[in-house]
Amino acid sequence: MNLITRKYYQIIKSIQKVNSIYSEVQKIKDNYEKDLYSYKSPKVNLGQIQSSFNSQKKIIASLTEVEFQVFSQFGDDGIIQWLVNNLDIENKTFVEFGVEKYIESNTRFLLFNNKWKGLVIDGEQRNITYIKNDVVSSSFDLQSIASFITKDNINELIKSRNFDKELGLLSIDIDGNDYWIWKCLDDIKPVIVISEYNAEFGLNPWTIPYQEDFVWDKKENIYYWGTSLKSLCDLAEQKDYSFIGCNSQGNNAYFIRNDKMKDLKKISCEDGYVKSQFSLSRNIDGEQFSDFQKMDTLLGKEIYNTKTNRIEIINSI
Numbered sequence: 001m002n003l004i005t006r007k008y009y010q011i012i013k014s015i016q017k018v019n020s021i022y023s024e025v026q027k028i029k030d031n032y033e034k035d036l037y038s039y040k041s042p043k044v045n046l047g048q049i050q051s052s053f054n055s056q057k058k059i060i061a062s063l064t065e066v067e068f069q070v071f072s073q074f075g076d077d078g079i080i081q082w083l084v085n086n087l088d089i090e091n092k093t094f095v096e097f098g099v100e101k102y103i104e105s106n107t108r109f110l111l112f113n114n115k116w117k118g119l120v121i122d123g124e125q126r127n128i129t130y131i132k133n134d135v136v137s138s139s140f141d142l143q144s145i146a147s148f149i150t151k152d153n154i155n156e157l158i159k160s161r162n163f164d165k166e167l168g169l170l171s172i173d174i175d176g177n178d179y180w181i182w183k184c185l186d187d188i189k190p191v192i193v194i195s196e197y198n199a200e201f202g203l204n205p206w207t208i209p210y211q212e213d214f215v216w217d218k219k220e221n222i223y224y225w226g227t228s229l230k231s232l233c234d235l236a237e238q239k240d241y242s243f244i245g246c247n248s249q250g251n252n253a254y255f256i257r258n259d260k261m262k263d264l265k266k267i268s269c270e271d272g273y274v275k276s277q278f279s280l281s282r283n284i285d286g287e288q289f290s291d292f293q294k295m296d297t298l299l300g301k302e303i304y305n306t307k308t309n310r311i312e313i314i315n316s317i
Helices: 003-036 041-056 076-086 108-114 126-131 135-139 154-159 178-184 230-236 289-296
Strands: 091-099 117-122 142-146 168-171 192-196 241-245 253-257 302-305 311-313
Touching: 041 076, 041 108, 076 108, 076 117, 076 192, 117 126, 117 241, 126 135, 126 142, 135 142, 142 253, 168 178, 178 192, 178 230, 230 241
Parallel strands: 091 117, 091 168, 117 142, 168 192
Antiparallel strands: 192 253, 241 253, 302 311
């Protein structure tokens, strides 16, 4: 064996060793992930205890009073639990889209704690494959669909799974056409609607113009996505829903169907608006973008004004 052959052989062995180590690390990561999000995880038990404690609060001044996190990105698990424990919801069913692997989501705890029936939709087949092999699919009544959501297919996607029009909860988070999708949804009437909003749009009646294949560009257009809270509140009025507040991080807004409000208080968009408490970007010093820097990324972009029904150019927030 000459020198070149020996070197080549050593390189091959090194690559095989690296691949073997990577495979073992991946197995450890996957097992950890399964334990962390399993049915018997301690975080699930703690969430159940907190939910029971919060259910004793019949009247709250703000949704932030009942926040806690199990599987939601922020404190939405607590808000949702308090609402489902205090509202009259006939059908314990939900639909959520934009769920990725469904590890971090608004409705996963509804499965674990309340045994609701649900449907999740995501545009990536690999994410749905993951969900179908996860405990949520083997232990609970959860359906999952791989589909890129548009205003032309969303009603049919839900209808195809035989969900009753009287739905318990709808959660919208697709980082893009959120406003347009809720606007065209007419085959379901959820009691609770949760929609992500873009706090960087302020109190302007703005949404991105509808673009069927819109995908959030996390590098070039990091703050150009979704819809403002104002546009969602106006749309809610048209659909006979009342705005009751946002989570404390300033990314999810809550709406209740008017005939199910009970003792909940409707609030104005201005009073309920919560500025985003997190940043999607960092400057060269590693600090969050300032409000001015965030606005600067939006200047010159096309935006749809849901009051005037016209396309405008952003020149200020």
